Amino acid sequence: MREPAPPHVRRGWIAAQAGLAVLVAAPFVLTALDRAWLLPTLTRMLAYGLGAAALDVVLGYGGLVSFGHGAFLGTGAYVAGALIHHAGAATPLLRWPVEIDGSLDALIAFPAAALAAGALAFLIGAVSLRTRGVHFIMITLAFAQMVYFLVLAIPEYGGTDGLMLPARHRLFDLPLDGDQPLYWVALVLLVGFLTIAQRSMEARFGLALRGARQNERRMRALGYPVFRIRLVAFTISGAVAGLAGAVLANQAGFVSPDLLSWQRSGELIIMVILGGQGTLFGPVLGAFALLLLEEELSAVTEHWMLVLGPLLLACVLFFRRGLWGQVVRAPAHG
């Protein structure tokens, strides 16, 4: 017999479905209201929501505070961007050991972005996950900074100036031009990831990951390969963040090292915490909230960081459930 889900979980489902309905309706409503120019902003929010939800798997469920997810986001963006750049310039992306050409096909570029970011996450995770707590925070931050300098070192991609992209990717030979197609791609990716992640966090893998957060020694004693479970979670999380980066690159038509910076990593953490860690939907809400706040505040004053900073402080000190916890009236986390 399955126990009935607790009320806040049921409320969560309702809220998530309501959110999905709003997002599906948004392009039509915005077009009808002559506000279609807001769609690129929504696409950006969806992409950051995807990145934040990916981080939540590691941070919220795994209890591993990664301060380096900007590196995965940026790597995905640069892989997607570089493929477009080389396709436009008709030069190979890589000459050695195998020759790889640029590509405008989204079915090649997006998986490639996820694969590259995932591989990077695997390497960084394999070293960083040997440590705990504060060490892990500092090491992920430091490795992300290393990736930042590595990308800056490639002369082809414009260094600090970034790289303008001549086109967008094409999906099934249809260009992702205009605002709507890319919005739908971002929405499908986000919903797909949330569905899979939600299930796997309730399944054996997710339970093991959460168990390791609560009591690592006991999980070890039970015979769970804690390191391997965490490494898998970290790798997947990095790959999905890379996917989010590929969307961002297409949306902006531009990639810059700013995407790889430690500020980006910090913002992703803020999104997760603002929305509510360990809830998957919360971080998406957090991403929407933070970007909205940024948009509104920066229109009012250039010193909007002076508002964001104290707000974040207040959040940490007094408002620990996050927005999602508020929405579904969940019992306080931890």
Place this chain on the structure above:
Amino acid sequence: MDSLLLLEQALNGLTLGVMLFLMAAGLTLIFGVMGVINLAHGSLYMIGAFAGATVTARTGSFALGMLAGMAASALVALALELTLIRRLYARDHLDQVLATYALILIANESVKIVWGPQPIFLGTPEAFGGSVEIIPGVPYPAYRLAIIGTGLAAAAFLWWLIARTRLGMLIRAGTTHRAIVQALGVNIQALFALVFAIGGALAGLAGMMAGPLLAVQVGMGEQILILTFVVVVVGGLGSVRGAMAGAVLVGLVDTLSRAVLPVAVREVLPPSAADQVAANLGAVAVYLLMAVVLAIRPQGLVPRHA
């Protein structure tokens, strides 16, 4: 590259190492005693540099500026500890990271409002304006030697403070047996505030000394903060001796790789691209060092209880 140039670069590396030590010592003391990870340590460094540069510009005295920079950073650190940081001791590291990250945002924006977004100028003090012949025929900037000297003096002072005084005894006891120290009737709150202020003063000193070499600008704190993290990871978090070892190692590796790489890269790449490639690849070396140390000794070179 000839050996004289190598010596010069090694001294440059030591200069960077000394500044990193001042930062890492404060960070590691604060973590060791209070268990707090302070991202805003870089902001204290920045505040020291800005306050010091302003006082130097007003009075014309670098020494006064240095005192002012240290005092400003120490006071800001003290105020932060009393109002905010002490609420974070019982929280997990994630909350500490977020709260101190918020402090970075506030500090950077406030400095931008007060001093503007442009870098401000801080010249080398006149007394150390020239150069000294370290070996006959090899001149080296006196100011950099003065930094190394000051840093070593600060390290010696820290050693004396921690190993030879009652306060140091309490700090050492606090890092290993915090609850017992408290149970013995020591005012642990005052001790924490004092340690935080000491860390702030060290960061302010580092920022002020770095001023004439690097730019005094918004964001300078984060550049050195991330390198400082590398230092404490390499050296072992919570150990001042580890901070010393890590700082010297990271300073040397960073400076030497940036010096050696351009020469090597220019052999394979056209000069227009070579500088960009070399400058950034040189910056990567310290992170590789960190990865290697982690792979061999995850607890750092000189762990806390060694």
